[in-house]
Amino acid sequence: MVGPHDGGPGAALRRDRFPFGPLEEGEALVEPILGSWEANMDHALTRSPIDVCSSRGEDTVVLGNLGVVRVLQVNARSGEFQVREGDLCLLMPFGRQDRFGYAELAYAYDCPGTIGLLAERTKLDARLLLPLPDGTPYSLPQWAAYGRYFTAWDNWQKAYGCWRTQVADDDPANHLVFGWGGGVAFAELTLARRAGFRVAMTAGSDERIAFLREHGITPVDRRRFPDLSLPGRRERTDRDRHQRRRASVEDLLDVVRNLSDGHGVSIFVDNIGEPLYDVTLNALAREGVVTTCGWKAGMRLSHLRGAESIARHLHVNTHVWRLPDSPGIRDFMETGGWIAPKGSDVIYDFDRVPELADGYASGRIGSYFPLYRVNPL
Structure with missing residues (x-):
């Protein structure tokens, strides 16, 4: 959660309870497993190029718009969405889209009302969840760098x-x-x-x-x-x-x-x-x-x-990608082996996320794919 800024990026993060209401129709309750630390999170913490709290009109924001989650519950009619309870999915970071499916506002960044993956549990629009391929030979850390x-x-x-x-x-x-x-x-x-x-x-x-x-x-x-x-x-x-x-x-x-x-x-x-x-x-x-x-x-x-x-x-x-292209990109990664090389990531436990934020901002992280772990697989 990002709150008042009083120092470096890590100092802008605060561990706290973040209440949200029951699942509305079309929403899913998920348990984040691995999140990817991205430049947009660094921008949010340094309040540059925009102050996301002010832009969203909210005092606090839960960041994290790219990562692997486990679906716990879906509020939808049977077969309405492509995800089911227990599925491991990738979060597509689309807050608001234009008429062609490109992102205008990013989920868990500048889109009001969106709750990111820096939480032990969160809820989101089930349409933003893209299931991992069945029987994939690639590890969750490899997939977590998908953004x-x-x-x-x-x-x-x-x-x-x-x-x-x-x-x-x-x-x-x-x-x-x-x-x-x-x-x-x-x-x-x-x-x-x-x-x-x-x-x-x-x-x-x-x-x-x-x-x-x-x-x-x-x-x-x-x-x-x-x-x-x-x-x-x-x-x-x-x-x-x-x-x-x-x-x-x-x-x-x-x-x-x-x-x-x-x-x-x-x-x-x-x-x-x-x-x-x-x-x-x-x-x-x-x-x-x-x-x-x-x-x-x-x-x-x-x-x-x-x-x-x-x-x-x-x-x-360009910015992000087109939401309807997401399944095709995932399948290209899977069939072509075009994915983060095995062992190229670095993973920080949830309690060390402020350290990750400071290390990313200062260029001290050697890996191109810094990740954070929220819940065990």
Whole structure:
């Protein structure tokens, strides 16, 4: 539960009782098993880019919109929904949808009245529950990271489709897909690799570099470019800091040129935002696509519209995915083995969730797939 903010992200969490009424028609009572810690939870705790409590008009909010739950009870006529008591399901994070099935408000984030998975029991709209495949060979921790994969699937479909509108028939093997580090970018680059592209991604630790290399992605050590991000407000008049940044940027662009035969990045997965956005654009090839489905560090971006037009750069922005596509994405993960690698997660017990929140915010968690356990299987 997130309440008054008086420090770091972990300090904004409070363990308390959260009452809710009886099940209304179409609702399910569920027992969260594993939840996935996501950037939207960090945004909620830091009150940026919005204060979700104020936005929802509520004093406290129970976070957690992605995870595996066990169904305890369903208030519905027999056969009305696809879930039954005892089923293990994935929560689809749709609060309010538009007419095409895309999310306008996210469940357990900015959608009023929604109760998340950071609770021993919660109730939700049964239509948001997607059962796990019967007899799946994959573990619950592997499935619990699905949010990053569902998001990556949707974003990749749109980015690749846009790229093909301008580069209709060239071999993907001639082109580089690059990403700033993160779990969604990792999932997306594995799709790009399956499509035949060269793939590379930044990482800031030996553990992550080894992980990327193990899964066929060329790692680019972020520590080689220590001043890559835009100077902060206090550094903007520091000429030496700007010179160091120019050196870091040029060093990274050299790496990109070497990986792309001098052409630049054909599809750049940038879920960071403002601190690195100018680097992303400088690294793009002609007819390149910059694609994003998140905004970890800065939502306000600017670019030279004429330069982007002349270079025929396409900008793709997506959010979540389309609810009717959910079963198909799940089945693609199951049949194609496109899922979080076994053992790649890290799991925090429920009492350690504030520690998880602080570790995520400060970049101390090595895994791309941080999870929290609420109830035993």
